[in-house]
Amino acid sequence: MIPELGTLSLIIALLLSAAQSFFGLAGAHRNRLSWMQVVTPAVAGVWVFVALSFGILTYSFITNDFSVGYVAGNSNSALPLVYRIAAVWGAHEGSLLLWILILSTWALLVAGLSSSLPVAFRARVLGVLGLIGLGFMSFTLLTSSPFTRLLPAAADGADLNPILQDPALAIHPPMLYMGYVGTSVAFSFAVAAMLAGRIDAGWARWTRPWTVAAWMCLTCGIALGSWWAYYELGWGGWWFWDAVENASFMPWLASTALIHSLAVTEKRGLFRSWTLLLAIFAFSLSLLGTFLVRSGILVSVHSFASDPARGLYILALLMFFIVGSLTLYAFRAPSLKGGGGFELVSRESFLLLNNALLVAAALLILVGTLWPLAMDAFNLGKISVGPPYFNMVFLVPALPLVMLLGIGMHAGWKRASLQTFRRKLLAIAGVAGVLALATALIGFGSFGVPLTVLGFAAGCFVMGSALIEPVQQWRRGQGLPRAALGMAIAHFGVGMFVIGVTGVASYKIEKDVGLAAGDSATVAGYTFKFLGTQPVSGPNYEAIEGRVAVSRGATPVTELATQKRTYRVQQNPMTHAGIDVAWNRDLFVALGDELGADKWSLRLQYKPLVRYIWLGALVAAIGGLVAILDRRYRVRRTTAVPAAAPGSASTVA
């Protein structure tokens, strides 16, 4: 009975979404205030019923209701409670419900925090969000209901995929979806502005905090996934250019570009059509990611069960939103002639370069991801595009991007004279160069690969450059506006990330050894002594645990435990690595196969500076958070209505 209530709630939410989009869009079009006033309660209603539906599915998981097919397929009575909850989004149907819950939460936030927007504009934004919700709810109900009964009920469940039974992976999808789905807000703002025919600085200012919020979640989500892959897949890489990783990375690149181009549109009224296009692209690439994961069209470790019928449905949705909005764009763009000009050396040019490089990277990754599919579909043969391609096409735009970042941050609008900063920038560049050489030669004892010193220098330069303004203001005893502070923090994070990537790529040492208990091996000056194995058992798995004592010279460093787990139901082996973390390096031990005669293969790795990859991402996300809290988003919000009213076709109240 209870699962049926879940379906019913979702149907009610679907109907309310239809009301939300109809009254939002038609109300604004026909200028009917009473219609537009229905929208906010509809948004709240949608949220309540989606949350109820989600809660019911969660309840079915918690109570081990194996008469629900989805629960039986993805849970087990021995599964710990926290993973029974995470299992709700462990496969296609439930994760789609999570997608919808997050969408309706974003809509609720927009409805709640935008009471100062012009009424018609707000109604259109919520109307478009309602339309997106309508599409995905109908998709869920028609092709992918998580509430479908399994009769007779299963005695026990097939268990959650073991690779998902991990704390980082339990929160990775919600985080990532908040980012993916969050791009729908910028998209809806763009479509609403195009429908109203009013694309101005106000639009850019309203869109910015939402875009940054989505970008923040996307950054955290991607970083979590990368961190998880590092310690759980058992071989210590942190990015694999898997098709689905690319699918999450492309919207990230597009939203990063969007954040920067929104700044230009807000401050200078320029790049308006480009900014609109980016807002559409960011959401389109998110939808594309959803499509690629769920249609079974690409081969990836992330793929959900494939079903061409589902694929066609999402494809139709995808095309409706993307081609529809881009057609609208084509009609509006000609009227968007740029305002004032800017000099060759100005913040505008730097941001234009930033956008060009980010979009180029996204397009090259898109081509690399889809090329094999295109070749295959037209019977031109099966080809593979591997990491060498992606590393190359990413490094080429990323390197100038990072180097220009350090300078561009300090360029003024319209026409920059870097005079005021020239001496500081030169000094920082000099210090960065020396630091880079010192890190390479003294810290690691070699020049590493060709780009090592350049990478360290670029990272140090960006970090130093990001600090100029905060330090200056602090010495004057003044605070920095939160937006500027947020920008500085985020860019500082980028510098940390670059240093982490450079360190790992240049100096990592990976060694696979066969050791019997008591044997030892040396990696990067650390001695790893294998202490032997013992069987251990977890709640729903059996494991063999290997212990390794690590010492440096005569000083013991740590003792690491690494497991090779076999989950009872699904029987897949999983490696659980033992990792010792320090500020300057990770030591990584993963247990491999038994080689016979009590010998085990072990993978020993020395990963210098690897933490800065994820720490940098986290710092960048914190920068985003600080920027969202800027006063102007709150102060102007309360004064926006009178300012926007004159001459506005879209203002009703």
Add this chain to the structure above:
Amino acid sequence: MWRHFAPAAAFLALGGLFAFALMRIGQGRLDVHEIRSPLLGRPAPTFVLPSVTDPSRLVDTKALAGRMYVVNVWGTWCGGCREEHSALMAIAHSTTVPIIGIDWKDDGQQARLYLAQLGNPYQQVAADRDGRVAIDWGVYGAPETFLVSSSGVVLEKQVGPLSEALWAEKFGRYLQGEGGS
């Protein structure tokens, strides 16, 4: 005016591609998971490439004419290759059929380091730096393993990591009378 329609047209084309691919998947005419090889039963592509272990020498498949051999496509950047490495070592020990490695889009230095650390199961390893030869072999993703008959015909193919069990199951039957399996 029309140029503003370019983004919409581009995405429409992309949608067309997806629809086409989905249709073919639906009709069972395209299977992205199963990698058919047009090579099976056909003459194996020949190649001459520099050797990884000794860059001054060449690896030439003509020298293998008249005997059965295995071609294994790998790279140090490929996780599945590490996974299958111990199986390859065991296979190399248990059979007299030579295993020829194609080191795909890889760095020679790293490849030598890899083989020095993990052991070298290959009779010869060829460096396919730009991936041209891998294309001739229809390689979809590393690792891939091919068995070539003494008459130069591709007999069997494995996509993805090999294990000793898989080796015995897929390749074993061709190896009777070839000096053990």
